[in-house]
Amino acid sequence: MVVLSKLEHFPNLNNHSIANNLLYGIPLIDLSKPDSKQLIVKACEDFGFFKVINHGVPMDFIRRLESEAIKFFSLPLSEKEKAGPANPFVYGNKQIGQNGDIGWVEYLLLTTNSEFISESFKSVFGDNPDKLRLALNDYILAVRKMTCEILELMAEGLKIQPKNVLSKLLMDEQSDSVFRLNHYPPCPELGSENLIGFGEHTDPQIISVLRSNNTSGLQISLRDGSWISVPPDQDSFFINVGDSLQVTTMEI
Numbered sequence: 001m002v003v004l005s006k007l008e009h010f011p012n013l014n015n016h017s018i019a020n021n022l023l024y025g026i027p028l029i030d031l032s033k034p035d036s037k038q039l040i041v042k043a044c045e046d047f048g049f050f051k052v053i054n055h056g057v058p059m060d061f062i063r064r065l066e067s068e069a070i071k072f073f074s075l076p077l078s079e080k081e082k083a084g085p086a087n088p089f090v091y092g093n094k095q096i097g098q099n100g101d102i103g104w105v106e107y108l109l110l111t112t113n114s115e116f117i118s119e120s121f122k123s124v125f126g127d128n129p130d131k132l133r134l135a136l137n138d139y140i141l142a143v144r145k146m147t148c149e150i151l152e153l154m155a156e157g158l159k160i161q162p163k164n165v166l167s168k169l170l171m172d173e174q175s176d177s178v179f180r181l182n183h184y185p186p187c188p189e190l191g192s193e194n195l196i197g198f199g200e201h202t203d204p205q206i207i208s209v210l211r212s213n214n215t216s217g218l219q220i221s222l223r224d225g226s227w228i229s230v231p232p233d234q235d236s237f238f239i240n241v242g243d244s245l246q247v248t249t250m251e252i
């Protein structure tokens with residue numbers, strides 16, 4: 001999935017776009033603004049994807065997780081494999097999901113239920129509270145808070161009562177939400193063979209919250225079937241509408 005983002009991929013960048021909260025054609029939501037609920041609903045309907053700024057997740061948590069993640073993925077394969085193979089949780093390498101999908105990616109897949117986080121990590125890191133585990137806990141809790149806020153704005157914008165109808169699914173003890181930490185290693189030059197990091201798919205959840213370092217590669221498909229690159233922004237989050245939200249809010 002790592003492709004160069006070229007400016008001609010973003011023909012919508014003009015004053016009109018910025019005035020309409022579109023940046024490179026991608027809706028931009030400022031969570032600190034009072035009109036964000038209406039803009040979120042419009043972005044979901046028109047694009048199924050938007051970028052979030054003023055999200056309230058401390059930058060320190062973001063940087064700390066990124067630096068601990070880099071350390072984890074730099075470990076020898078034999079160490080990382082102690083946390084694998086992903087079945088479906090914890091460490092996975094190239095095998096994505098349980099249907100035989102393959103990608104040029106290694107990852108950690110965790111449930112966000114805190115008990116499970118510690119359980120999965122105990123098997124890998126022993127009983128010592130290590131830095132990656134602490135960084136993950138701080139990050140996941142802060143991102144969950146932001147996600148609940150977005151889900152509540154969404155419910156309000158859609159005029160669905162009560163406003164926690166979606167966010168309570170995330171707060172539930174038994175929530176099946178997952179956290180995925182993807183690392184795309186450098187790709188060998190293999191002639192014309194096209195290695196994809198994480199192939200084309202839709203997300204089955206209500207929403208997915210994405211963040212990346214400053215590397216381009218993520219692409220989204222528009223209504224007309226064309227694909228555009230999402231310009232990376234390490235300080236923001238990107239929200240993707242999942243199949244569950246799309247289906248449950250569909251107008252019949």
Ligand SMILES: C=C1C[C@]23C[C@@]1(O)CC[C@H]2[C@@]12CC[C@H](O)[C@@](C)(C(=O)O1)[C@H]2[C@@H]3C(=O)O
Pocket residue numbers: 088096097098099101109178180201202203204205208
């Ligand atoms: C190839 C796949 C991995 C995935 C299940 C799927 O068949 C298509 C969606 C993928 C995804 C994306 C969001 C989450 O990261 C995930 C855990 C999920 O529920 O759907 C992954 C799945 C996975 O890694 O198993």
Ligand SMILES: O=C(O)CCC(=O)C(=O)O
Pocket residue numbers: 180182198203208210212218
């Ligand atoms: O790693 C990425 O940029 C995208 C991963 C993704 O689409 C997912 O985990 O659902």
Ligand SMILES: [Fe+2]
Pocket residue numbers: 201202203208
């Ligand atoms: Fe996805």
